[in-house]
Amino acid sequence: MPQQQIRDRGRVRHHVHVTGVVQGVGFRPWVYRRVRELGLGGEVRNDVHGLSIQIEGSGESCGDFLRLLKESPPALARIRGFEQREMPARGSDEFRIVASDSAMDSEARAGIMPDLATCPECLRELLDPDDRRYRYPFLNCTQCGPRFTIIDRLPYDRVNTAMRSFPLCRDCRREYEAAGDRRFHAQPVACPRCGPRLTLRDGGGRSLAEGDEALLHTETSIRNGGIAAIKGIGGFHLVCDARCARAVQTLRERKRRPDKPLAILCRDLAQAEELAWISVAERALLTSPAAPIVLLKKKEGDGVAPGVAPGIPILGIMLPGHPLHHLLARDLGFPVVATSGNRSEEPICIDGDEAVRSLAGIADLFLVHDRPIRRAVDDSVYRVIRGEPVCIRNARGCAPLTIDLPPGRDSVFATGGRQKNATALARSGEVILGPHLGSLDHPMTYERFEKQVDDFAGLYGVEPDRFARDLHPDDEAARFADARTEHAVSTQHHHAHVVSCMAEHGLDGEVLGVAWDGTGYGTDGTIWGGEFLVSTRSDFTRHAHLHPFRLPGGEAAVREPARSALGVLHASGLPLSLVPDIAESDREVFRQMLDKSVNCPVTTSAGRLFDAVAALLGIHEPQSFEGAAAMRLEGMIEAHDLRLA
Ligand SMILES: [Zn+2]
Numbered sequence: 124m125p126q127q128q129i130r131d132r133g134r135v136r137h138h139v140h141v142t143g144v145v146q147g148v149g150f151r152p153w154v155y156r157r158v159r160e161l162g163l164g165g166e167v168r169n170d171v172h173g174l175s176i177q178i179e180g181s182g183e184s185c186g187d188f189l190r191l192l193k194e195s196p197p198a199l200a201r202i203r204g205f206e207q208r209e210m211p212a213r214g215s216d217e218f219r220i221v222a223s224d225s226a227m228d229s230e231a232r233a234g235i236m237p238d239l240a241t242c243p244e245c246l247r248e249l250l251d252p253d254d255r256r257y258r259y260p261f262l263n264c265t266q267c268g269p270r271f272t273i274i275d276r277l278p279y280d281r282v283n284t285a286m287r288s289f290p291l292c293r294d295c296r297r298e299y300e301a302a303g304d305r306r307f308h309a310q311p312v313a314c315p316r317c318g319p320r321l322t323l324r325d326g327g328g329r330s331l332a333e334g335d336e337a338l339l340h341t342e343t344s345i346r347n348g349g350i351a352a353i354k355g356i357g358g359f360h361l362v363c364d365a366r367c368a369r370a371v372q373t374l375r376e377r378k379r380r381p382d383k384p385l386a387i388l389c390r391d392l393a394q395a396e397e398l399a400w401i402s403v404a405e406r407a408l409l410t411s412p413a414a415p416i417v418l419l420k421k422k423e424g425d426g427v428a429p430g431v432a433p434g435i436p437i438l439g440i441m442l443p444g445h446p447l448h449h450l451l452a453r454d455l456g457f458p459v460v461a462t463s464g465n466r467s468e469e470p471i472c473i474d475g476d477e478a479v480r481s482l483a484g485i486a487d488l489f490l491v492h493d494r495p496i497r498r499a500v501d502d503s504v505y506r507v508i509r510g511e512p513v514c515i516r517n518a519r520g521c522a523p524l525t526i527d528l529p530p531g532r533d534s535v536f537a538t539g540g541r542q543k544n545a546t547a548l549a550r551s552g553e554v555i556l557g558p559h560l561g562s563l564d565h566p567m568t569y570e571r572f573e574k575q576v577d578d579f580a581g582l583y584g585v586e587p588d589r590f591a592r593d594l595h596p597d598d599e600a601a602r603f604a605d606a607r608t609e610h611a612v613s614t615q616h617h618h619a620h621v622v623s624c625m626a627e628h629g630l631d632g633e634v635l636g637v638a639w640d641g642t643g644y645g646t647d648g649t650i651w652g653g654e655f656l657v658s659t660r661s662d663f664t665r666h667a668h669l670h671p672f673r674l675p676g677g678e679a680a681v682r683e684p685a686r687s688a689l690g691v692l693h694a695s696g697l698p699l700s701l702v703p704d705i706a707e708s709d710r711e712v713f714r715q716m717l718d719k720s721v722n723c724p725v726t727t728s729a730g731r732l733f734d735a736v737a738a739l740l741g742i743h744e745p746q747s748f749e750g751a752a753a754m755r756l757e758g759m760i761e762a763h764d765l766r767l768a
């Protein structure tokens with residue numbers, strides 16, 4: 124029997140095709156790592172429909188891989204379709220990530236990957252004193268590193284990224300061109316000789332130190348209670364010692380962010396587990412290639428300053444998403460606050476000069492680098508609810524997020540809402556969600572929104588056939604759509620929520636959609652937000668809603684939960700005296716406003732109903748951000764649950 128046939132006895136080869144949200148979620152690196160662990164050969168590639176995987180090896184190892192794929196796929200993936208067939212073995216142990224085939228369409232169909240957290244192999248090099256990239260904060264490979272934040276245009280080649288201003292040195296070029304190397308065609312590949320560098324600047328913009336010395340100085344400042352602005356993947360973070368009450372308080376005062384929770388960066392899972400309870404699903408999210416902030420149940424005696432998340436038993440924790448954060452968190456050895464580098468309400472800073480200007484007076488020091496950030500991307504936020512990961516903020520590591528749609532529709536650009544804005548581009552067969560931008564009320568955020576619309580259309584080479592906008596007559600994003608086209612499609616806010624949910628879960632036909640929300644403009648001109656909509660993808664009827672009540676002072680109620688409580692009591696015919704701690708004269712003014720319907724818009728908002736309940740239970744003082752009262756209410760409930768447990 125020929126040698127080859129002996130070797131191939133017992134070998135099998137499978138072709139698997141998965142569809143759903145499988146691109147841009149770190150699926151190919153996940154496949155690559157699992158395949159390497161199991162000693163399989165084969166290939167993986169994105170195609171226009173999803174992900175095509177071939178694996179080859181022993182029947183047992185192939186079976187293990189298929190089981191992993193079905194039972195524990197990448198944390199951010201949503202598999203909807205799964206086809207599998209056996210094919211003849213080829214006798215090769217080589218495994219390849221094959222480039223996406225973008226020639227199938229005249230449009231740039233190849234997906235754009237989100238930024239990926241440092242892979243285990245790069246982390247090992249980062250910490251190995253004998254490696255040429257030891258402590259080099261910009262190392263990466265085909266499995267990890269920046270993507271969306273550095274790309275200028277497709278195809279994704281180095282000349283089309285922010286890395287084009289860093290010519291490869293001889294060693295890096297050898298890796299880049301060697302087919303067997305894990306840096307084969309890794310576009311952002313870099314080393315201390317040819318790649319980006321760190322610089323430490325003071326509040327006046329003067330350079331204080333370079334390279335590793337810059338990082339070490341920054342760490343000393345943080346150890347001594349200082350606040351550093353540190354440039355990362357998608358923008359700046361403001362960083363300080365999370366255990367130090369004085370540093371946290373100073374950061375809050377300087378940033379004018381009195382009590383909105385701050386995120387924490389932990390060195391690793393072990394350190395995170397000292398601070399919070401972490402389930403299997405939460406662990407998978409924390410260690411996923413997206414490395415998002417995960418909202419976790421705080422442990423008693425966690426050692427974190429109470430000012431990090433005042434009044435709530437939840438901590439937002441992330442693990443390092445790039446080499447600089449790994450070095451920082453390891454060198455310091457204690458958890459640090461890592462919050463978006465911006466002034467309250469402004470967008471996150473991405474440029475060194477901009478940061479020094481904008482964050483002067485907040486940060487003591489600025490640790491910057493010379494790899495340009497092409498587009499701002501905040502940290503993503505996830506929460507596990509009933510064992511399922513739920514995306515609260517789609518940003519670094521997740522955006523751009525692609526969701527399948529039925530084929531053959533016009534291309535549509537959706538400009539999103541005024542608050543917590545994000546935009547989306549739909550074209551045949553898919554919709555691509557851009558990163559969270561924030562509130563368009565701030566002119567700087569609005570400016571970034573305008574840029575993002577053109578950037579997104581340009582990146583994907585799509586001239587939108589139509590624009591979709593919120594129904595609200597006085598909304599910045601909606602006005603923008605009207606300025607771009609005569610026939611923008613007006614969409615009711617909560618119908619848009621329901622249809623988004625349908626698309627995410629692959630539902631078609633008619634559904635009963637429940638949209639519980641803060642604020643959205645209704646078809647009757649009132650403020651909706653507790654809606655039961657019988658919906659198709661194109662139309663809806665308002666089947667039911669929360670009982671309407673009035674909001675004395677309108678928008679002011681968003682931050683003053685007592686106003687919502689007065690509105691609910693008034694609508695229910697209950698005495699307004701049930702809301703505690705309001706001066707009798709104020710109560711009388713509110714009563715008159717409600718009786719005469721003066722400046723008291725009608726709402727069915729679930730968010731305001733939560734505020735009302737919170738106020739009746741004693742959380743009635745003004746809040747610094749929307750949803751704060753409901754968060755504290757949830758905290759009260761959780762604390763009660765914990766006591767019962
Ligand atoms: Zn890597």
Ligand SMILES: [Zn+2]
Nearest residue numbers: 292295314317
């Ligand atoms: Zn190099």
